[in-house]
Amino acid sequence: MFTVSMLATIAFIAAFVAIPVDKSVYIFPLGHISALNFALGMTLGIALFCIGAGAVHWARTLMSDVEIADERHPIEAEPEVREKVFADFQQGAKESALGRRKLIRNTMFGALTLVPLSGVVLLRDLGPLPEDKLRHTLWSKGKLLVNMNTNEPLRPSDVAVGSLTFAKPEGLEEHDHEFQNEIAKAALMIVRIQPENIKDKRELEWSHEGIVAYSKICTHVGCPISLYEQQTHHVLCPCHQSTFDLSDGARVIFGPAGHALPQLRIGVNDEGYLEALGDFDEPVGPAFWERG
Incomplete structure (x- = not known):
């Protein structure tokens, strides 16, 4: 899903560059609509949806869902508490499989890195720079x-x-x-x-x-x-x-x-x-x- 998100972001940029503004397409039951708007909406929607769906699927199938209750403690943590927090963090990182499952990790980072490019590309519609x-x-x-x-x-x-x-x-x-x-x-x-x-x-x-x-x-x-x-x-x-x-x-x-x-x-x-x-x-x- 993260890979699909990256591909959708690339498709968004390609559609923005390649599809003329005045080109229309017929889609039932919507009728004639702007081909550029439809392509941008679909590709950006897929890119964002796949990031969210991929993260949810990862959390539900690969990460541990055991709930751990902890008693309240003073604001100033004791040394053993800090050690416990550090141990819990290491255990959580291990259970998340972030280190071992490099494909998921790398594609997620790639999708999160690429999807903001959609917004950067849209800045082109602000028009040419005023210069002087x-x-x-x-x-x-x-x-x-x-x-x-x-x-x-x-x-x-x-x-x-x-x-x-x-x-x-x-x-x-x-x-x-x-x-x-x-x-x-x-x-x-x-x-x-x-x-x-x-x-x-x-x-x-x-x-x-x-x-x-x-x-x-x-x-x-x-x-x-x-x-x-x-x-x-x-x-x-x-x-x-x-x-x-x-x-x-x-x-x-x-x-x-x-x-x-x-x-x-x-x-x-x-x-x-x-x-x-x-x-x-x-x-x-x-x-x-x-x-x-």
Whole structure:
């Protein structure tokens, strides 16, 4: 049974690798079911069942079932008690036949060693490693800032003082397969502030004529920021009221957010359109620093 368990574990791994995810099989009376799920369930079930059944069969047929009653004794064992325990252990080990029956012992150890590999193999379904994908967005040098509402590239004259404009990178369309994943990192909000009202030196350097571009993704739990107060230059996240000062490096002035909004450095190309001068200088979104 232990040997069958090892073979079933190997069959589990083979099924995981060889059977396509979309392949189905007809089994009466269940009908059409996933061939991969059926194979994984059967092989893993057999592997676990054979370990348990083999251990029970071994205990019932080969090991001694004589019950021994012992009187209570003080917590501090006497020398003769320790000798008795040691003798009982040796007798039990002898009666279990663990030392003499090497086939049972070795196959049991083999089954117990192999069966956890099923869980290790399933970790592959967690998907590919993120590597450094969280540190980058679609923004890069020369990418035009495209208005989310009109789908047209933005000129400085399109951004009025006191207005809040949302933008996306050039080339990202809503019908794209990866649109939701990419816009969740690249969504941009743009405001125009009088240059003399910008308090942060780097923010002023990364702006164009007072037009500043910041990530729209709140650094608390990733909600899209959409509320702008013209007089104070504050933006408010509607989910948990985290408030950021866009005139002072988008630092947090209220709420649970722990980090300022990342800024995108922008300029104007030869045709007069706003363009990115690179990617965000730090990863966007919530909890990144806690993850690594």
